[in-house]
Amino acid sequence: MTAACHGPDASVEPTPGTTRIALVGSPNAGKTSVYNQLTGMRARTGNYPGVTVTRTVGTGRYKGPDGIVEFTIEDLPGTYSLHPISPDEQIVADVLNGEMTGITAPESLSVVVDVTVLERSMSLIAQAMSLGKPTMIVLTMIDELATRGGHVDIDAFAAAMGVPVVGVVGSRGKGFDALRRLLAAPQDWPRAPIAPPRDDDEFNAWITSVLDAARYRAPEPDARSARIDRLLLHPIFGTLIFFAVMFLFFQVIFTVAAPLQDLVEQGFGWLGTQAAELIPNSMIAGLVANGIIGGVGAVLVFIPQIMLMFLLLALLEDVGYMSRAAFLVDRVMALTGLEGRAFVAMLSSMACAVPGIMATRTMPSSRDRIATSMAAPLMTCSARLPVYILLIGLLVDNSSRVGPFSTQGIAMFGMYLLGGVSAMLAAGVFKARVLGGELLPFYMEMPPYRFPSPRSVALSLWDSTRAFLQRAGTIILATSIVLWFLLNLPTRTAEIAGMSEADAAAHVLDNSIAASIGKFLAPIFEPLGFDWRIVVGLIGAMAAREVFISTMGQIFAAVDPENPTLLLTSAAWTSGPHQGELLFNTPTIVALLIFFAYALLCMSTVATIRRETNSWRWPAIAWTYMIVLAWVGAFLARQLTLALTG
């Protein structure tokens, strides 16, 4: 389902006829828990019109004496203040003031506040109350308040504030009956007699008085968190642990996901074979087996990686470690204008840019998210690895050594380094130039360590997976089918009747639509040393980079298309000015390596950028700048190599 870029997301419209309450609160206040408890599986996620900010709307239910009353809850993005200083926060302000096109302002507000930091939160509560709408307050973490020696008299607090106040424990669902009853009838909420004061001194006096009336005693600083931080934020040990955690994180999405992904691939491969056998018409069989089933498999193959990554991200985030990690690495990320939390997205992109780009959701600034998404595909991803292995294998001998190190290893490391450095540079350029250079103030709260709620983790997992399937999945599937058509039509059944399997495959490919495209585009790639067959390989790589290898194998009629090395070393130009020359000579291989390092061939990544930025503009920009970078880079690399090798 692809929603229009510029209209409101139809799926997240509030249920008509119900009253609309907006949830306002700072990040880490437990707002998401509250939202999940109220709406559960009845939550819907989309985007605010025209922007990259997620819109979350759900339906809550109250079972009252007169039957079930439904109400709509809109979970506004977490914010410390309703006075916006960034485009994202402007969204919140616009929605609350009814200034967002196509979206009416919510009728009432529920301010969700972590009661252990009540004093700091009074500022946000005051701002919400000043909007003049019926307002109520939800105090979360009341269990933690008591455990840490704090205290609050909720009824006295409500009397002092003049609005309804409810205490809840989000992770355990305590106190939600009272909350639901209130949310069912916002028109009955008592209103404060006067708006809170604006002058700083009067404001302080107001806070002091209200908290005193509520007999509020702030909790003791969390001793357990302080103890853990002494280790995890230790300049040396903390950094080491950070690297260990990041390494583990990376390993999980790289290594642990792999067997699961293999299972998916095998499963769909089997399914495809069954389909092919059952369908009499060979062309339709091919379409169904390879195009459609293969295409669906191409989408679902990402699911283990995405789920694992989101599981880990949710755990790390809910436990509270993410802000510690961002704290440790912020200085490095600040070099490119990004912040600490961008690190995880970049790291994930080394496994695959698809989960990496989705991981940018942890960053509050939409500009940071876009800059990171534009740069993430440059990180050396796992799909490039087989291509690099193949090409480096053609370039450098297995036994060659530089000192104690294998030349192949050094070349591989160099490619990883190239990817990393390029990604950081690209992020910096996007952040500074393309997205507008004004620096937003950086600030990040360090919440106490808390036990993650399994329910919240599960719901966020479900939410992100579903988002991927709905948006990116459709594009990936469509691309697979289109590519199948390009590479396999026309079928030429008659001509291949007597050929061996390898030769038949080669013949079909040689005369396919893709081949025509390849021959048509060949002049563009000739300066890079690529002939039309390599271009066809690049077209195949648009499904997934590693498909380059099997496409090359197919074109060169390799008996085992997964291992075309031998054939490639002896392949030669079949026509044109280089006819007869070796195709995969050193300058060409180097050019090809650089091309793969930079080109955004992978349509899945394009689809994910589309999904996360909610427009076609950014995927188009990404694809364009990367293909230009790839061409220019490959060209320069080739020239350099020619100059060096004579």
Next chain:
Amino acid sequence: MSSGPATTTVSLHPQASTDPQMLRWVTTATLPAELPVLDRLVADGVLARSEIGAGEIRTWLADGSSWDTAGPVVRTALFAALRQLPHTPALSGELLAERIAELIAREVAPVAASHGGGITVESVREGVLTVAMTGACHGCSLGHKTLDDLVRETVTAHFPQIHTVRAANPRRSRFTLGIPGLKKSK
């Protein structure tokens, strides 16, 4: 550092009452017998009248006005006035006893009453408050505090000149406060 209300920070917040024309301005400051600012507000036609009580100032809105407009004006005026108050304004013995009685009647007596008990002021003399407690209570919901503590805290918070709170009857009823099973904190 935590010496109760003897701080230089002012505290002030409005609370609605059953009468929509009346707003209670709650503060921890010990209020004197009179505040000239209130007279000024009445003279300016912002307020109809005012009353100073224990830890609160009651204000009635003038006719034809609304709290939306009058509220901020009153608040700013009261805040300025409270800032300049001495820590413990001199209060006559009679007024002091009156205020303490009001405070106890408002904040402590309802709690005691909900459990079949009662509390009244016997006397206030040279910093010593004597109260009389009646009735019995079991299992009330005050948490870890006893009624004695509630009286002591409430009164000394508003009237630092009181340093001792005594019960008139020799036998004080001590409630088992808190949920059975929780360790008694004290």
Next chain:
Amino acid sequence: MAASPPAASPPAASPPAASPPAAPFSLTQLKTGSSALIVGLSEDAPVEVTTRLRHLGFRAGNVVEARRRAPLRDPVMYRLLGYDMCLRANEACHVSVVAL
């Protein structure tokens, strides 16, 4: 045992005229592990930055403690109003404090 005081930070020196007024310095100069009283925000700072800092609790009259520094010296984790907030020197430099 007085009534639970609100979590508002205690004011500077309660006894009047006890010590000479301290000179304000920038929050970035606060040594790790020590606390200071916020007296104001720089007027040269962009308005959005100071507004946001104020809404986060960096207001005159509140006490702030520099808890930890990141390995590369920036950002710094501050504690105020009962919670921990990290700021870069770029933002923290706008906060004026005096010694407690």
